Amino acid sequence: MLQFQLSDQLKQSATRWNNGDLEGFLQDYYQGDQMTFTSGGRILQGFEALEQRYRKAYGDSTETMGTLSFSDLEAWRLGPNQALVLGRWQLKREAAAGTTDEGVFSLVMVKINDKWKIFHDHTSASK
Numbered sequence: 001m002l003q004f005q006l007s008d009q010l011k012q013s014a015t016r017w018n019n020g021d022l023e024g025f026l027q028d029y030y031q032g033d034q035m036t037f038t039s040g041g042r043i044l045q046g047f048e049a050l051e052q053r054y055r056k057a058y059g060d061s062t063e064t065m066g067t068l069s070f071s072d073l074e075a076w077r078l079g080p081n082q083a084l085v086l087g088r089w090q091l092k093r094e095a096a097a098g099t100t101d102e103g104v105f106s107l108v109m110v111k112i113n114d115k116w117k118i119f120h121d122h123t124s125a126s127k
Helices: 002-018 022-026 047-058
Strands: 036-039 042-045 067-079 082-093 099-112 115-125
Touching: 002 022, 002 067, 002 082, 002 115, 022 047, 036 047, 042 047
Parallel strands: 036 115
Antiparallel strands: 036 042, 067 082, 082 099, 099 115
């Protein structure tokens, strides 16, 4: 049940991304200073830093954000309100000279007020 629930949530998140809705995509993240994001050898602390990173790197339109998809999603409950999610991502962007990036991610999610939020995101590219 948990895997289907979190898989559906992430697929809805990708749909928001694909519609150019960056704010909607970011709603799945815990919006506090304790949220962390690691990628490319860097650690970002706090939701505001994450939002700034996404805006700078991807903008907020379908033309600049591209098409995001998730696959091979697996989820495990770590506690009553905590879960670990693993999966693969792929991002196709025409605005970036038709590039396709892909990689893997792991998410630590916490359930707050009956909604799952990403508390930690570790994303890496395959290239």
